[in-house]
Amino acid sequence: MQAVIIAALVIGIPLAIYCVCTVKREEIFEEGSGKNAEVLDDDGKITKETTMGRIIKMDKGMGEFLMANGLHCVTCTSSANESLADACIVHGLDADIMLSKIQKYLDENA
Template identity: 40%
Template sequence: MEITKDMIIGDLVRNHSGAVNVLMAHGMGCVGCPSSQAESIEDACRVHGMNIDSLLEALNKAV
């Protein structure tokens, strides 16, 4: 299954435990935050000023 920008972070973390380390390594420490239950990867990257392409690449390699 490919990880895409519209996936909800909470769903990603629940279904792919390896994603947590990737998210944390990229500076997204909010994986347990209540917002992550409804926030897409794209939205979180926008809020945190992160490069979505490099994050998606790393996530897809990890899972």
Template identity: 40%
Template sequence: MIYTKDTLIGEALDNDMSLAKYFLEMGMHCLGCPSSRGETIAEACMVHGVDCDALLRKLNATDAKNVLA
């Protein structure tokens, strides 16, 4: 899966729960909340003041490593 600014957080976590650490690092501690799972990655970054492109690089790099493992 390739993560984009429009990817829902719930979709990303359903695809790979190990990505939760990156959301927790940015201060998003409400990952189990239904409303947070319905936010896009861009929306979450905006609310938490995080560089969305930097987060996407981490998410996509981690997913690529997991696919190759």
């Protein structure tokens, strides 16, 4: 019986969280299209302090782009207030490299 309870906790809870976050992710993508001027610096570029939620809203395809580049936290709604630098630390990525990749993506898809 304990094995069933442990399996439910180990598999069921993360699965439920993933499903809820996936639904929320779709809502974020529906809201985000085009550039969001309030998160750009003076040069019109994002910074490492820009939150993940705002980065995702900058372009409809940004979520898939970030996931393909190692930032899988876009499916988690709690990451919306996390800075790009913090997200990169959590995922073991270089924030400067990720920032340049994101800016290149936005320039190509503007």
